[in-house]
Amino acid sequence: MFQGSYGPETIDDIAYTFTWDFTEPPELVLEKPDAGLWADMIKAQGVTDLPESGVLQIHAPQLKVGGTIAGEDLPPGTGEVKVAVQVKVDGGTITVVPLGVWLSKIPDKYTRIMVEKVIVPNVLDQAKNLVNGLKIPVQDLFGQQVTLTPVLLDVTGTHLVLAATAETGQAPAAVAADDADTDWPSDKQVFLLVGRTLLAHLIQGALDQWHDTQLADDDKTVTGVASVWWKAKFRKADNVTVDENDPTSISADFDIPWSVGVDLFPVAPGKGCALFKASQES
Secondary structure, eight states: OOEEEEEEEEETTEEEEEEEEEOSOOEEEOSOOOHHHHHHSEEOTTOOSOOSSSEEEEEEEEEEEEEEETTEEOOOEEEEEEEEEEEEEETTEEEEEEEEEEEOOOSSHHHHHHIIIIIHHHHHHHHTTSSTTBOOOOEEETTEEEEEEEEEEEEOSSOEEEEEEEEEOOOOOOOOHHHHOOOOOTTOOOOOOOOHHHHHHHHHHHHHTTTTEEEEEEEEEETTTEEEEEEEEEOEEEEEEEOSSOTTOEEEEEEOOEEEEEEEOOSSTTOOEEEEEEEEOO
């Protein structure tokens, strides 16, 4: 989409070739074009009005164009470009619908004809494939496979917001260490909206990873005086529940057998004793 060539193409019995290159990285503008900008845009085929939701802009600070007309080089031209697109969900996949293109004035009329009649339609056509049919891969969250199916995509002016339904499956197979790392930019904000049932599933999956984990098995001895010992094991957790009135409050039935004791050393043969001992099986 951002760099290409086309032709030769015949327009009004004249042969043209065309090249274009967006020489600076484009940026996403998370808002609709204003009324004045929209009026000046070259509209995609069949488009007359801006949709109500999901509209954003691709802003390219500099487009460089060139080509030939009847075998002679066209004067090179540069300009600023803004492409309006709609992002939406169609059948559980994310799609892009191109709406229109605005470009700054290009002095040479033949170069401008080339841009309007060939480059703009090509850019609009290729914009369809930016994320065409994109689906969210199955996620491994806290030991659970979570399938997210997009149902709504919208632009708020500051965020691109995606809502999705979620289903949990069986725990995934082991992942190689090289494939397990996630590199998410630390300066990007992320938030997640989930239902209570999904949240309970995820927490249950996280707790299941601790099944039969030894939490503590240690002792401390003061020579000639006493020995203190403690043991604890996380056996399991069941019935994870998210509070209906406060979703930050989670409860569960925990099975964590533990024991602790203090043994005094004998001051004479047969005179030692256990000063304290306690345990809890569940």
